[in-house]
Structure formats: C-alpha cells, structure tokens
Amino acid sequence: MSQYLILIYERESGYAEGGPEVWEAAGKAHGRFAEQLAEKGVQMLGGNALQPTQTATTIRDDIVTDGPFTETKEALGGYYLIEASDLDQALEVAKLCPAPFGGVEVRPIMDMSGSAG
Amino acid sequence: MTEDQPQATDAEVSAAVADAHRREWAFVLAATARVARDIDVAEECVQDAYVAALDAWSRQGVPRNPGAWLTTAARRRALDVQRRDRTLRSKLPLLIEPGSPPGTLGEAAGESPVAGLAPGGQAGAIPDDRLRLVFTCCHPALAREAQVALTLRLVCGLATAEIARGFLVPEPTMAARVTRAKKKISAARIPYRVPGPAELPDRLDAVLTVIHLLYTTGHTAPVGPQLVRAELVDRAIGLARMLCELMPDEREARGLLALLLLTDARRATRTAPDGRLLLLEEQDRSRWDRTAIAEGAALVTSALRGRPGPPGRFLLQAAIAAVHAQAPSYAGTDWPQLLLLYDELVCAWPTPVVALNRAVVHAMTDGPEAGLADIEAIEREGRLAGYRYLPAARADLLRRLGRHQDAAEAYRTALRLTENAAEQAFLAGRIAEVCGGGGAPE
Numbered sequence: 023m024s025q026y027l028i029l030i031y032e033r034e035s036g037y038a039e040g041g042p043e044v045w046e047a048a049g050k051a052h053g054r055f056a057e058q059l060a061e062k063g064v065q066m067l068g069g070n071a072l073q074p075t076q077t078a079t080t081i082r083d084d085i086v087t088d089g090p091f092t093e094t095k096e097a098l099g100g101y102y103l104i105e106a107s108d109l110d111q112a113l114e115v116a117k118l119c120p121a122p123f124g125g126v127e128v129r130p131i132m133d134m135s136g137s138a139g
Numbered sequence: 140m141t142e143d144q145p146q147a148t149d150a151e152v153s154a155a156v157a158d159a160h161r162r163e164w165a166f167v168l169a170a171t172a173r174v175a176r177d178i179d180v181a182e183e184c185v186q187d188a189y190v191a192a193l194d195a196w197s198r199q200g201v202p203r204n205p206g207a208w209l210t211t212a213a214r215r216r217a218l219d220v221q222r223r224d225r226t227l228r229s230k231l232p233l234l235i236e237p238g239s240p241p242g243t244l245g246e247a248a249g250e251s252p253v254a255g256l257a258p259g260g261q262a263g264a265i266p267d268d269r270l271r272l273v274f275t276c277c278h279p280a281l282a283r284e285a286q287v288a289l290t291l292r293l294v295c296g297l298a299t300a301e302i303a304r305g306f307l308v309p310e311p312t313m314a315a316r317v318t319r320a321k322k323k324i325s326a327a328r329i330p331y332r333v334p335g336p337a338e339l340p341d342r343l344d345a346v347l348t349v350i351h352l353l354y355t356t357g358h359t360a361p362v363g364p365q366l367v368r369a370e371l372v373d374r375a376i377g378l379a380r381m382l383c384e385l386m387p388d389e390r391e392a393r394g395l396l397a398l399l400l401l402t403d404a405r406r407a408t409r410t411a412p413d414g415r416l417l418l419l420e421e422q423d424r425s426r427w428d429r430t431a432i433a434e435g436a437a438l439v440t441s442a443l444r445g446r447p448g449p450p451g452r453f454l455l456q457a458a459i460a461a462v463h464a465q466a467p468s469y470a471g472t473d474w475p476q477l478l479l480l481y482d483e484l485v486c487a488w489p490t491p492v493v494a495l496n497r498a499v500v501h502a503m504t505d506g507p508e509a510g511l512a513d514i515e516a517i518e519r520e521g522r523l524a525g526y527r528y529l530p531a532a533r534a535d536l537l538r539r540l541g542r543h544q545d546a547a548e549a550y551r552t553a554l555r556l557t558e559n560a561a562e563q564a565f566l567a568g569r570i571a572e573v574c575g576g577g578g579a580p581e
Contacts, residue, residue, distance in 0.1 A: 024328045107330075108328045108329070108330040109278075109280055109327045109328050109329045109330065110329075110330050110332075110334075110338075113280070128327075130326055130327045130328060132326075
C-alpha cells in the first residue's frame, strides 16, 4: 500500500461569492466522498479544509509577509491523505473528490520508513 | 542450450542475437520486469542476457527458442540482483505487481518465476506480460511524449540515442525524458497491469494513439530532407501487429494495424526520385504493395463484421484507406462511399482535421465549391489556425476553380507553415504553376 495526498485546488471566489447554499452543497459532497472511500475500501488517513489564502502568512529567508507563497488563480483549499494499493486506485478515488471550482492534484507521499510497500 | 544444434559461425550468432532483439525484446523484458519488479533492474538484466547470448550461442549453438533462453537468463540475473541487494532494494519503491503482497519481492509474486523454465524449455511456460508492459508505458499519468519514448525504449528495445534521432531532440533531452518517466512509474506506483474492462477502452485508445503517433512521425518526418523515417514506421507496424496478436478481439487494434498497412503500402510512391512529394492522384498505383493492401483490407472487413456497436476512429480511418488503396485510379475512386465513411468518422471523432478531410472528399462528390464552403466554415471556427494542410487544401480547390491568384496566396500561406523540405518543394511547384501557366480549371 502507498499513501497519496489529494490536493484540492479551486477558485476561492467560487465559495466566497457562492453563499451558504454552496457551502452546504460542498459539505454534503465531501460527506458523500468519505462514504465512497469507505465503500471502495480505501482508507482515509486524514483531511482538512483550509482557511482562504487571505489568511495565509509566508516566511521566506526569515522574512514574514502577509499572503500566500504564490498568488494563483486556483489556490490550495483542502486536502485528503489516503492509502491506496497503487496510482490507479488513488486516481479512481481522486476522480470522486469534489472540486466544483477547480480540480485536484494527486501526489505520492515519499516513503521515508526504509521499507517498501 | 540444445545439444543437437550444429556449431554456429560468429556471423550467424550475431544475426540470431540481432533477430532475437528485434522479435523477442518486449517478451523478455516484460517477463523479467515481473520478477525484478523494477524497470531499471529488468532492463539491465535483459541487456546482460543478450550479451551473454553472444558468447553462449557461439559455443553451444543457437537455441531452438531464443526468447525462452533469454528470458530464463534475464530472470535468473534479476533474482540474483534481488538476493544481493535485498536491503538496498527494499528501500526503493518497486514496480507494483497487483495481487502480490507488498514487499515480498519476486519469489512470492504469485508464481514460481523459474519453475518449468529449464533452458531451451517452452516459451509457453513463461506468462506473456507484453500487454502489461505496453499499458504501463502508455499510462495516462505519463505525458504523451513520455509514453512514446518509454514505448520505444522498453517495448521496442531502442537505445536512447536512436529514439532521440527519431524525434530530432538532443540525446540528453531524451535521456532525461525517459529517466523522469521511469521515476514516476516507481515513485507514484503506476501498476504493472492490464486495465480492467471498465477502463480498457480509454486505456487502449491511449496505446493505439501512441503507436499511431510513432507511425505518423516516421511517415511524415516533420522537419528535414527525408519524408519518411523508416525505422519509426517499421516499429509502429510491429507494435500494431503485436497488439492485434495479444488482443485479437479488439476491433480498434485491428483497425490500427489495417490503417498502418494500407497507408504504408503507398510508401514507395509518395515521393518522386528527386524527393518531390507526389499526391495520391499522381502516385503510380502499380507500385503499391498489394500484399499489404490485401492484408489491411481483410483486417478491415473482419473487424467491421466483428461486433455490434459503431466502429471507432481507427477502424473507420482504415476503411477509408482501404477504399483509396483498392480504387483502380484516382478518378475511379468510390467517392460517395468515402463521404459516407467520413460522415461516420466525424461522429466518432469530431476534430477539425477530420472535418477538413471530409471537405476534400465532399469537393469530389459535389464539386470544389461545396468543399470550399466546408473549409471556410472550418476556418471560421479558428481551431485549425497554423495547420499547414488547411491552406493547402483550400489552395487546391481554388486552383481547380481557376481562381489562380487566391490559390497562389493560399499556397504561400501553407508554405510558410511547413518545415518539411519535400512538402516545401511541392508547394513551391504549385505556386509557380498557378502564377505562371494559368491552366484551365479542372
């Protein structure tokens, strides 16, 4: 088994301008996603939604600045850490991950434990 | 190492090893990768096995089944490497073989890797893993150019330098591309597996697209003096043949092989002795390869008859190529039949390039004006801006309508967009013709 991080990149304005219905729909969609993971026997090791990038603080060379590391149209807004048998299973699951205002990126976690699998 | 083989000369042995490299590379590597569970290790072991064959075969004779001999040798080496490097290896991500418990390495990979594989044994004892290899190389998580490079390197056994030459990129660039792709396979754990039925149509389409891209790159070398790079063309046909053999029920695989055979049957007649490009209507049909045409046409017929459901884009393109290849002359081509096939193709594969080709056929059935109207509609969409065959097709219809000035202008646009010397010479010739002669419209 391998671990993968599903990073959710979306236009933040989608939620900021969407109002409570959008939030409610997103909450339901992510709840359903968690159920689908369980049905597929894929373990979710963690996951969180992030506060918008306007709350971000960046530190580079010890200098603290207000704002995200890079300004992008679609920003990292949340993530899931999953355990899957291989990339195909990770992608199958990631396709189900809600991201109505953008998309997701799948990154394998580097195995530092010294043993494969 | 059969005892009954007579002593072989060095030349015979070299030829046998070269032949086994061309025919058996994919089989040997695919079977070894399953044991090695690491593509780099598998490649090294297979290369070693070919080197060992040169020596062993000259001493003991060429084995009856070179592929089995090589596979046994390569897999033995892979197991040795694993035993020696177990600690080191176990720290690295391994090639995933689904169905085997993780971290158990080759010996427990759901089979006994060398059982029944006595030297000179039957190839049937070795599972044929070539499809796994092909689908891994063409995995959608890899960029198209990486898929192409990996397929040539791992499935065809081409050296990085040869692949770089085929695609006119510097060797270090191609080496970096191959290395990056291999790293992704192991780090992201792209499985060594043939996809299940649900994914198969899409995944197969990616494989077919890679093979077709290899063919077209070889068929119309985009830059340079020669129109065809024969090595790429031959490799693509070999791959399509292999895929057909391994997936006999897939009609699109059959369609691709047919398409390549039918197109390639005209290879010798596409350029004049001076290198000038010859159009379909100018080609000497008596020099077309009738054997390839017969094989391609038979494949089309059997695949179309095959199964319910509409045929896909490769089969339809093959059917179109078959109509052209079997026509007695350009004028005697069954254009209405072609238009019907193009209508189906536009549905199966709605791209502006297909629409452009359909427009050219439409001009044959209903006159240049009809085709020109189609082309102008495509131009308005703007999706083919910069595509050299669009102004070239337009120019040709304008020329046939006797609108020489407009034709010359369109030919010049096409000329600015092409870097292939043979095509440039053709277009320059057309410009001279419409500017100078002012011949009557056809």
